[in-house]
Amino acid sequence: MSSSPHDYWTGRCYLSATSPDARRWAEDADEAVTVVVVLAESEDAMRELLLQRLQEEGLELRRLEAVRTLLQRFRKEGMSQTLLDLADTTSPRSPVALGEMLPILLTPVAPTGELSPPAPPVHYDDIAWPGLFTPTSAPLWAVIDGVNCRDVMERLGSAEVQSACLYATTDSATRAIAPWLVRLEPDSEIRQWLESLPQDQHWGILLQSHATLKQLRSHLRKFTLLWTPANDQAPVYFRFYDPRVALDMAQALEQWKLAAFMAPLEALIVGLSPLVNVPDAANLSDPPHFAATPQEVQGRLLRLTLNESGTERDRDTLSPGRSFAIDQPEFARFGSLQKTRAQRKLARELTEPYSMTPLEEILAAVEAADSLGQRYGMTSGKQVATLVKCVLEFGQDFLHDYQDAKGILNHPSKLPWQKRKLIEEWIPRGRIRRDFLKQQAQTRVIHGAWIESP
Structure with missing residues (x-):
């Protein structure tokens, strides 16, 4: 400056x-x-x-x-x-x-008068890769995330495919982590490569569309930036090409905005993984559990299409332009879905060190720790994980039984990262006290039984 x-x-x-x-x-x-x-x-x-x-x-x-x-x-x-x-x-x-x-660009005015309840805007169906290449299917495209798939530029550089970067930059470092739009043919090496990638890598999404490469790129670029209520000064990057975000988007956006996004698309397809928020409306017979192994869901895709009766008017008339924005209710829905994913991810990571603890108990501990974190300003992933350990090992009411831990969290001059460090140092002492109290309780039971025996 x-x-x-x-x-x-x-x-x-x-x-x-x-x-x-x-x-x-x-x-x-x-x-x-x-x-x-x-x-x-x-x-x-x-x-x-x-x-x-x-x-x-x-x-x-x-x-x-x-x-x-x-x-x-x-x-x-x-x-x-x-x-x-x-x-x-x-x-x-x-x-x-x-x-x-x-x-x-102008946004639509909501119709007035009594309306019958609208049909659900999105239809979901479970599908596999071969089902995307039927004689009546629209051409298949992929949007590959350069952040989660670091060798995308190298792969595309050696393949004869239609492709384009969604960012306008010429900087090679930025293009390497940018989203890339690619046309997929049934027998292409790129298609085979994408199908072989682990779906929990969240490498990108698939689209079915009759639009041209130029038309699709122009349309999708409108959604790479997003205005949110959290910041009225500048938009943020919107990673709709991450399958986790894509499924959240289908549940968080107002119906007309989702229709605007889907305007040139016949369908949007995401690879299922343990950490995507599959909506209840999908009605899958075997929805993936967040504790499932990646191998259990590999090859399973979820296809999203719009119900034409509820969205045809919007798809024909709406285009949000480059000023794509979400309002406070949509922002809150995105936040709630992201919070659910973060809690499930943490619970999944804790299944190994706490393998003897039931999964439902681990998830309940994560939710309790998240509430504690909000109360004491400890909201980062590492800080919540430390609180989860406390809940799992000392109970949800551990602050009532362990006043020294409560004193750390209530310390007025300690920052959240300092509180986490002190709590981590306290945990071994807490275990000693827990085991001592447990032993005392057992001794009292045995002593009482000895006194009362005939």
């Missing part, structure tokens, strides 16, 4: 173009939204510099929201790499940095 004594100011801008040539966004929309970072000595100076820059670009400022310094923003909401990158591009000679401009 610059060493100027001026502050970095940020805000969220709603813009319109004064002419079609000035439009810096792809879709045919009148307005767009972006974040801005301005190097300025005051908020008034920031607004003046921003208006000057927009005028030079042929853009008009319709509204400016959430104006504050970067420091104020970071203190309240945490660091943002997007804003840091924008700040790095500013200088006293070029004080204004504009982020990516995302078009604002």
Whole structure:
């Protein structure tokens, strides 16, 4: 960043173009939204510099929201790499940095009047790979996650397939971890390779669509960024191509938004694994349990299609554009589903060290520890795992019986990571006390029986 004594100011801008040539966004929309970072000595100076820059670009400022310094923003909401990158591009000679401009497209108005209960928006069916290549099936595509499948670029580079990166960047390091859209033929090496990958690797998703590569890429790119209620300054990356997220999406999104995502798709297919949230609406005869082995579900796919009666109108008329956003109820549903997956993952990891403990008891301990973590600010995975050990070994009411442990969690000057460290150091002492109390209880029982015997 610059060493100027001026502050970095940020805000969220709603813009319109004064002419079609000035439009810096792809879709045919009148307005767009972006974040801005301005190097300025005051908020008034920031607004003046921003208006000057927009005028030079042929853009008009319709509204400016959430104006504050970067420091104020970071203190309240945490660091943002997007804003840091924008700040790095500013200088006293070029004080204004504009982020990516995302078009604002109109959202539908909910119909009024009495309506009959809608049909479930999604139909699920259990399927295997051979069932995806019937004579009447739409062409099959894959979106491969470069994060969970690190050799995707190498594989695609040596294969003769239609493929495209969903990110526009030319940086090789970023492309290596980006999502890749690939056309799959029944006898292709890429198809055979993907089928052989462990499904708990969560390498990506499958799509059935008659759209072209260019059309699909253009459509899917609209969903790689997501605005959430947690941050009104910048969107986050939306990993819809992770099968765990894809299934959560089908349960969390409003029906019309899911229809917008599925607009060019005949079906979305995910590989089942122990850690995906299979909805009850799927009605699978043998849904995978979170404690199942990967081998038990390998080769099983779950296909999602839209019920046409409930979504056909939306699919024909809606497109959320690059300004894809979720509201607070959707955000809460995503959070609840993610929490369920995190709890099951932790319970699964604890089945080995606590192999003699029933699985249901382990899961109950995880849920109890999660509540404790919320109460005492210990919410990271490692912190909750430490609390789970306490619940499993000393009981759900261990803070009542072990006041020294309660004192650690209530310590006013200790940070959560320090509390975890102290609790880990306390656990061996807690075991000694537990065993001593247990031995005392047994002695009292034996002594009482000896006194009362004839």
